[in-house]
Amino acid sequence: MTNTALDFGMNVFNEKKMQERLPKATYKALKKTIENGESLDLSVANVVANAMKDWAVENGCTHYTHWFQPMTGITAEKHDSFISPNGDGEIIMEFSGKELIKGEPDASSFPSGGIRATFEARGYTTWDPTSPAFIRDKTLYIPTAFCSYTGEVLDKKTPLLRSMEKLSGEAVKVLNLLGKKDVYRVTTTVGPEQEYFLIDKEMYDKRPDLIYTGRTLFGAMAPKGQELADHYFGSIKTRVSDFMHDLDAELWKLGVLAKTKHNEVAPSQHELAPIFSTSNIATDHNELTMEVMKKTAEKHGLVCLLHEKPFAGVNGSGKHNNWSISTNTGENLLNPGKKPEENLQFQLFLSAVVKAVDEYQDLLRITVASAGNDHRLGANEAPPAIISMYLGDDLGALVESIIEGKDYKSHKADRMQTGVEALPDFKKDNSDRNRTSPFAFTGNKFEFRALGSSLNIACPNYMLNTMVAEELKGFYSELKDADDLDAALKALIRKVLTEHKRIIFNGDNYSDEWVEEAEKRGLCNYKSLPEAMEHYIDKKNVDLFEKNGIVTEAEMHARYEIELEQYSKLLNIEALTMLQMAKKDIAPAVMAFVKSLAETVSLKKGVSSSLSTFAEEQLLESLSDKLEEFVKKTDELDNAVKMAGGYSDNLTLAKYYRNTVFELMQELRSLGDSMEKETYSEYWPYPSYGEILFGV
Ligand code: ADP
Numbered sequence: 001m002t003n004t005a006l007d008f009g010m011n012v013f014n015e016k017k018m019q020e021r022l023p024k025a026t027y028k029a030l031k032k033t034i035e036n037g038e039s040l041d042l043s044v045a046n047v048v049a050n051a052m053k054d055w056a057v058e059n060g061c062t063h064y065t066h067w068f069q070p071m072t073g074i075t076a077e078k079h080d081s082f083i084s085p086n087g088d089g090e091i092i093m094e095f096s097g098k099e100l101i102k103g104e105p106d107a108s109s110f111p112s113g114g115i116r117a118t119f120e121a122r123g124y125t126t127w128d129p130t131s132p133a134f135i136r137d138k139t140l141y142i143p144t145a146f147c148s149y150t151g152e153v154l155d156k157k158t159p160l161l162r163s164m165e166k167l168s169g170e171a172v173k174v175l176n177l178l179g180k181k182d183v184y185r186v187t188t189t190v191g192p193e194q195e196y197f198l199i200d201k202e203m204y205d206k207r208p209d210l211i212y213t214g215r216t217l218f219g220a221m222a223p224k225g226q227e228l229a230d231h232y233f234g235s236i237k238t239r240v241s242d243f244m245h246d247l248d249a250e251l252w253k254l255g256v257l258a259k260t261k262h263n264e265v266a267p268s269q270h271e272l273a274p275i276f277s278t279s280n281i282a283t284d285h286n287e288l289t290m291e292v293m294k295k296t297a298e299k300h301g302l303v304c305l306l307h308e309k310p311f312a313g314v315n316g317s318g319k320h321n322n323w324s325i326s327t328n329t330g331e332n333l334l335n336p337g338k339k340p341e342e343n344l345q346f347q348l349f350l351s352a353v354v355k356a357v358d359e360y361q362d363l364l365r366i367t368v369a370s371a372g373n374d375h376r377l378g379a380n381e382a383p384p385a386i387i388s389m390y391l392g393d394d395l396g397a398l399v400e401s402i403i404e405g406k407d408y409k410s411h412k413a414d415r416m417q418t419g420v421e422a423l424p425d426f427k428k429d430n431s432d433r434n435r436t437s438p439f440a441f442t443g444n445k446f447e448f449r450a451l452g453s454s455l456n457i458a459c460p461n462y463m464l465n466t467m468v469a470e471e472l473k474g475f476y477s478e479l480k481d482a483d484d485l486d487a488a489l490k491a492l493i494r495k496v497l498t499e500h501k502r503i504i505f506n507g508d509n510y511s512d513e514w515v516e517e518a519e520k521r522g523l524c525n526y527k528s529l530p531e532a533m534e535h536y537i538d539k540k541n542v543d544l545f546e547k548n549g550i551v552t553e554a555e556m557h558a559r560y561e562i563e564l565e566q567y568s569k570l571l572n573i574e575a576l577t578m579l580q581m582a583k584k585d586i587a588p589a590v591m592a593f594v595k596s597l598a599e600t601v602s603l604k605k606g607v608s609s610s611l612s613t614f615a616e617e618q619l620l621e622s623l624s625d626k627l628e629e630f631v632k633k634t635d636e637l638d639n640a641v642k643m644a645g646g647y648s649d650n651l652t653l654a655k656y657y658r659n660t661v662f663e664l665m666q667e668l669r670s671l672g673d674s675m676e677k678e679t680y681s682e683y684w685p686y687p688s689y690g691e692i693l694f695g696v
């Protein structure tokens with residue numbers, strides 16, 4: 001029997017392979033770039049390119065691709081072969097440093113939010129040596145950043161890399177000031193937990209809504225949903241477990257540290273969590289994970305749904321972004337240690353996060369906004385659209401004692417005693433879980449839980465990194481000239497926690513009381529993408545990114561336009577799909593059923609006037625009424641979609657889609673679903689929720 005774990009990293013040009021295949025000096029230079037962000041010269045790149053190519057060709061590759069993350073929300077790739085004519089009608093396989101470093105995909109078909117109109121269509125991809133190259137489908141994949149001819153950022157990776165640099169710089173200054181002179185680099189780490197649905201391909205193929213939009217636009221709830229919670233952590237079905245084994249094997253070959261897998265709350269829903277890595281690699285790996293999930297599902301006759309809300313009435317899918325900061329000396333800066341009350345360094349970094357999350361709560365909300373995630377946030381399953389922080393009993397008590405200047409009494413958990421002799425006792429975690437908080441402290445990291453399942457995690461992470469960097473910069477300038485550093489530190493921590501304690505909330509985030517309370521505290525509550533996105537370009541936010549050199553004001557405006565435009569386009573596709581389903585499938589199906597009912601009534605009456613036609617007539621009446629309403633609502637939606645052509649401003653258009661088109665879609669859906677419940681299943685054109693959710 002083969003052990004797939006032994007193939008870990010097989011398809012990655014990783015450290016070990018670099019060490020084996022590169023001359024010592026080249027390896028050293030490359031490592032400096034990877035670990036310390038030092039720039040790399042062309043002569044080194046030439047040697048690396050050749051070694052990479054040799055390795056790739058030995059492993060069956062004929063092509064290479066610059067792999068990048070444009071604003072479409074998915075990754076992009078353009079494949080070039082290694083071949084080069086050698087003059088006598090034959091070819092050799094070649095790959096230069098220049099080709100490794102720079103690619104030139106045509107930028108004109110990628111969203112640029114207006115940047116393209118004023119500048120050239122030319123775009124460049126640039127090798128990102130900090131994320132290792134890998135092989136997929138006989139192609140060498142090179143992770144790259146993407147920008148326009150004139151240098152405007154057109155992707156999600158570049159701001160992330162910049163924000164990591166920025167945070168490192170600011171954190172190092174603070175740590176050096178605190179006496180940690182051996183720290184020269186600080187890295188943000190991320191472990192993203194990924195939720196997904198797995199359904200049968202045959203069912204999927206019968207649903208235009210799933211095919212075009214990734215979610216069901218109609219569908220009456222099955223008699224059973226998730227109320228028994230019998231799926232969560234339940235034993236994994238063979239077909240799913242085969243898929244998961246295959247998925248792990250594929251991911252391991254690509255160097256992705258896939259670690260945990262289990263069934264989630266909703267039927268057919270599952271989760272995969274990797275072991276954390278640097279934010280940059282975690283982002284690339286999460287993108288890869290989502291792609292490999294989809295491809296692996298196909299091999300098993302399944303479809304992997306990454307939409308945030310594929311099914312109404314059962315939980316949607318999210319992503320938990322576990323985030324922390326650690327030093328080149330191996331210290332996790334968010335680890336409270338044994339005595340957090342004495343650990344001023346920890347308290348300072350904690351304060352930076354608290355201040356950042358409070359001052360830029362709008363940005364954290366904005367970064368998780370999407371048409372799909374709008375179905376989750378604020379619904380009774382996911383964190384609300386209000387951003388707050390959970391610190392747990394222990395840290396909560398510490399923060400309170402600091403603010404009030406009182407002694408701190410540890411709430412630290414002791415040992416867990418099961419009361420069964422045979423079971424070993426163990427140390428409990430310091431805090432229980434608060435599953436309802438959008439931003440929770442979990443021991444030595446923060447878990448940002450409001451992300452939608454399909455989101456590229458580069459965005460939330462570059463925002464987090466930048467806002468924390470900004471706070472650290474402020475802290476440094478307040479502390480750097482202090483005569484008594486200890487006293488200055490304590491005063492600063494106390495001031496910051498006092499000023500920003502409104503963002504800390506340890507209660508139930510799903511309750512109505514919290515919505516009221518949050519409003520009193522002045523926290524923002526943006527319910528949908530258009531409402532949230534409007535604030536992305538607020539002056540405070542533009543200042544944050546401009547001052548820190550992450551993205552420019554022009555780039556932010558471009559991003560703003562892109563997000564709004566994509567939102568409207570998505571809703572338009574959903575509305576058109578609904579209209580098609582309503583007109584071509586649902587209405588005709590109900591008409592056919594109504595006809596058969598009517599025919600039965602008259603047939604029965606022809607046989608004998610004493611035969612009861614009560615059942616048929618009752619159904620006939622109910623469905624005829626509903627059908628009338630349904631057809632009228634379809635017309636209304638049709639007209640509303642046509643009206644959308646009249647708006648040219650992206651924000652107004654997005655709001656129109658949200659407030660008018662989307663509302664009509666909801667109404668049409670509810671009429672359709674109520675007809676589904678009364679229509680003989682032989683007539684209903686689509687597989688039901690029950691068949692889909694319990695079909696694997
Ligand atoms: P849960 O959230 O269910 O309690 P875990 O505690 O196992 O799960 O962790 C969830 C994720 O957090 C994993 O991907 C793990 O690798 C990641 N994680 C753990 N430590 C860190 C860290 N220092 N930085 C970033 N992510 C981390």
Ligand code: MG
Pocket residue numbers: 193320447
């Ligand atoms: Mg978690």
